[in-house]
Amino acid sequence: MPHVSLNLDLAARIQQRLTAPDYRRWRSRVEATGGCLKPVHLSGFRKLIDRTTGTVLDRLAGTIYAPCGNRRASVCPACSDRYAGDAFQLIRAGVAGGKAIPADVADKPRLFVTLTAPSFGAVHTRPTTRHGKPRPCPCGRFHHDDDPGLGTAIAPDAYDYRGAVLWQGHAGELWHRFTIRLRRELATAAGIRVKDFPQHARLSYAKVAEYQRRGLVHFHAVIRLDGPEGPDDLAPNWGDTDSLEHAVRAAAQTAQVTKTLDLDGQTEEHTFTWGQQLDIRVIHRPEQVEDGHGNLTDQALAGYIAKYATKGTSTSETPDRRVHSERHIEHLKVHPHHKRMIRTAWQLGGNEDLAFLRRWAHMLGFRGHFLTKSQRYSLTFTQLRGVRRTFQHHAALEALGVEPGSVVVINHWNYTGNGHADDAERELAEAIYQRKRDNRVTKKEDQP
Known part of the structure; x- marks a missing residue:
């Protein structure tokens, strides 16, 4: 019953946000980020000035949202x-x-x-025969594909967690x-x-x-x-x-x-x-x-x-953010196998030669780029993003009927915060993202 009450409460707050006077403005900001769940808030202004006459052709002032850029789907x-x-x-x-x-x-x-x-060390698996028929795991059981125990140690006390984390760190x-x-x-x-x-x-x-x-x-x-x-x-x-x-x-x-x-x-x-x-x-x-x-x-x-x-x-398998103490690790909502890897990384990081492992304990010791x-x-990613920004910039200038070389763009923005006000806004932002994604998929499927 409390769960039902919570859902009704969230639905009521979503409805309240939908009917708020500033909803259209808020939705426009979120849509500009593609439905980002942790948008960066920027306040300031942007001016487009005619290079020859000095006339202000377009001005945007107030608050805008920028995408957070996080690569984790669990975050955004x-x-x-x-x-x-x-x-x-x-x-x-x-x-x-x-x-x-x-x-x-x-x-x-x-x-x-x-x-x-x-x-x-031995871990739980879903072995198959040459013909694809399932065989029992070394533990003697048959596992479903979505079994959270798959990949975890069969005998945790015999598993070389220390060696695993050291390998991962290198x-x-x-x-x-x-x-x-x-x-x-x-x-x-x-x-x-x-x-x-x-x-x-x-x-x-x-x-x-x-x-x-x-x-x-x-x-x-x-x-x-x-x-x-x-x-x-x-x-x-x-x-x-x-x-x-x-x-x-x-x-x-x-x-x-x-x-x-x-x-x-x-x-x-x-x-x-x-x-x-x-x-x-x-x-x-x-x-x-x-x-x-x-x-x-x-x-x-x-x-x-x-x-x-x-x-x-x-x-x-890994939490979204860094851990700051061994006590913090015990409260992480991850499988005991992965929690033990995190704990091992933290403990090994207490040695001067391996201090970096504490910084990357939440990644099970892996410190490389993905x-x-x-x-x-x-x-590069930077070049790709530059191409996207240039396209958006030229599209905006085309809408104003001006050539790129004929204007000066002045941007002045200050960071003022990030994220959404509550779970109602987050639900709405995720719905905006999902709608945009569905539209892209439909458009792609309709292409010959």
């Missing part, structure tokens, strides 16, 4: 959606061209590679060592000196981190072999898909990070490597379809990466 679905769209464009440009990247990048050796973490550095080894393997196969590799070829990549259910990250990466100048340069004649795949396998097997750590007064040496599971798939042109050998089209790949990017930033790329892979 609207901004997470926008991030996924940008990730799609960024990845696709690097494998198929577009956005100032030449289309002939699609003719170069390209692979989709998944690197995994090692095992730190996963980004392990990736860096992998790329170094990959260049070495390619140079050796081509019969050139490693230091001369940049004069013959360039390794371009984009990778995204995705949490597994056990709380450890996978790295999904697009790897492309370019000429020395990047996407505009032909790949070397000795570089083909087979040689790139061979080099990736060798680099994955040999890359490692070795650290001497002072832990609780004891000096320990730790070596971090990739897990045994390695998946390599060839990327083909759009006219080629996915086949039984696991080959991918670049269009499908960009969609996969965008999905991984937002999944990696909206996982339920989507990173090499310098010449494709354009």
Whole structure:
């Protein structure tokens, strides 16, 4: 009964907000953000002034909302959606061209590679036979796909939480060592000196981190072999898909990070490597379809990466914000398995060599960016957002009937707060986002 009362109360407050005198103005601000759940409030003004006469052609003053830009769907679905769209464009440009990247990048050796973490103990799984029939988990039970226990330790006291968190904290550095080894393997196969590799070829990549259910990250990466100048340069004649795949396998097997750590007064040496599971798939042109050998089209790949990017930033295994004390950890609404990883990261962070783990305890020790790329892979998120801002700016000027070069734009805004007033406004903002999203989906489906 209290739950019903709460829903009725929320419905009443939503109705009250809908009939408030300032509702239209508020809705306009929220729609401008795409339905952001934590908009940034800015107060000030914007002026468009004729460059020749000094006449003020347009003026906006008061309060506006700007998107929060958070990539986590659990924090803001609207901004997470926008991030996924940008990730799609960024990845696709690097494998198929577009956005100032030449289309002939699609003719170069390209692979989709998944690197995994090692095992730190038995976890609950949904194994299947060769024919896809379910088999019992090592614990003896059959699990449903939505079982929250999947991926968690079967025997928590025997699981190596310490090793898992230490590996996670060094996963980004392990990736860096992998790329170094990959260049070495390619140079050796081509019969050139490693230091001369940049004069013959360039390794371009984009990778995204995705949490597994056990709380450890996978790295999904697009790897492309370019000429020395990047996407505009032909790949070397000795570089083909087979040689790139061979080099990736060798680099994955040999890359490692070795650290001497002072832990609780004891000096320990730790070596971090990739897990045994390695998946390599060839990327083909759009006219080629996915086949039984696991080959991918670049269009499908960009969609996969965008999905991984937002999944990696909206996982339920981690809380949305940093933790500030061990006591705080006990109140987190996460599975005990992931809570233990957070607690382990916090405790390890008490050592000087691993102080960074406390800052990233809420991410189960992972401190890397979810989507990173090499310098010449494709354009950047900043460039994509710049293109969007330019388009919006030109559309506004076109509506006023003026040319971009004929006006001066003056912006003066101050931060005054963020978020919505209450849960009623948040519900309405989310409804605005959902409507916009549904409209985009419908429009896309209607396209020939």
